[in-house]
Amino acid sequence: MYETTYHRPANLDEALSLLGSADDGRFLAGGQTLIPVLKQRLDAPSDLIDIGGLDELRGIEAGDGAVTIGAATPHAEVATSEAVRQAIPALAGLAGMIGDPAVRHRGTIGGSLANNDPAADYPAALLALGATVHTNRRALAAEDFLDGLFATALEEGEIIVKVSFPVPSAASYRKFRNPASRYAMAGAFVAVMADGSVRVGITGAGAEGAFRPAEIEAALATHHSPSALDGITLDEDKMLGDIHGSQAYRANLAVVMTRRAVADLA
Amino acid sequence: MATVKLTVNDRHVHADVEDRTLLVEMLREDLKLTGTHVGCDTSQCGACLVLLNGRAVKSCTTLARQADGAEITTVEGLAGPEGLHQMQEAFREHHGLQCGYCTPGMIISAIDMVQRHGNKLDEATIRHDLEGNICRCTGYQNIVKAIAAGAAAMSA
Secondary structure (H helix, E strand, O other): OOOOEEEOOOOHHHHHHHHHHOOOEEEEOOOOOHHHHHHOOOOOOOEEEEOOOOHHHOOEEEEOOEEEEEOOOEHHHHHHOHHHHHHOHHHHHHHOOOOOHHHHHHOEHHHHHHHOOOOOOHHHHHHHHOOEEEEOOOEEEHHHHEOOOOOEOOOOOOOEEEEEEEOOOEEEEEEEEOOOOOOEEEEEEEEEOOOOOEEEEEEOOEOOOOEOOHHHHHHHOOOOOHHHHOOOOOOHHHEOOEOOEOHHHHHHHHHHHHHHHHHHHO | OEEEEEEEOOEEEEEEEOOOOEHHHHHHHHOOOOOOOOOOOOOOOOOOEEEEOOEEEEHHHOEOHHHOOOEEEOHHHOOEOOEOOHHHHHHHHOOOOOOOOOHHHHHHHHHHHHHHHOOOOOHHHHHHHOOOOOOOOOOOHHHHHHHHHHHHHHOO
């Protein structure tokens, strides 16, 4: 790791002012992605501003048809939260499938979303549930927030404060993990919303990051059953391909994971 | 440089470290607590697990300064005047190791597992929750046995 200067601000205002005065600062939350990146010298920020301990960014609230999670809330808290388990068990389950237990004790929902790794889990839920990302400046719909591989709509000096997930009437998340890295080769979050509409978020497979597959959502609109997906294929040219799996493999796997998630809903 | 104060294994300790110093480096190099190992150094193997304020974390993926003021338990802090911790004893009894390199992390992970799930751990839970601990010798068979036995012994 290159030399850097660490700061532990007492509140969000101080954190933002530290970032503003840094040459090339980064927020540090759980650090489960950022610290490995720094160790590999893939990034060299002048300043690290530790927001992991800020109370105003933590906590989980359920009510008014939504679950709202503070940005610095670790995955383990989401996975074990009674409120999340009651309202959106698939979201608690998703949080409990990220990384491993020690990673879940440190890694945060805000950090994961701000990084927008194309194989991260939360973006699939964000899209499927139509979540809203609240920053220190504005509220962004999921589709407007996510902006391709490792990219988001966040601007300089903008930070995620909390994320609000509408409570669906049913939902399930299935993923196929790369057996070495444990990241999703393809993950599908399927949600039946309160109005009866079906929304799907696919992660791990899209060349532009997590996405909503229009052809799958259309097929599921009237029949919430795996057989509704018979004959449905995704355009493999829009998929990620690498040594772990070709584009055609991921296109197929995304449908298979969706099919399993839909079967869970029955 | 900054002074980082920790409570490690119930002792108040401090060291002057660079801001980029990892928690595992402070533990091993400044505090000479070399029971916590660095295996992969890429957040995957779990050899570096310690309890930070009671929860298992990867000390190779945590800055020492992030831990400032925290309570840390390393494998050296488990045994008491009576002898080995129940989980350590179970690893010895069931031969839950071969080379021993991953063992400190395995034992910390096992204690964390008991804290999260209680003393009755079935094989599926143990195997699932060991997803962040890699052993290249044993094939895990005796590690799983040791954790089940150690967890049960911890309720006594």
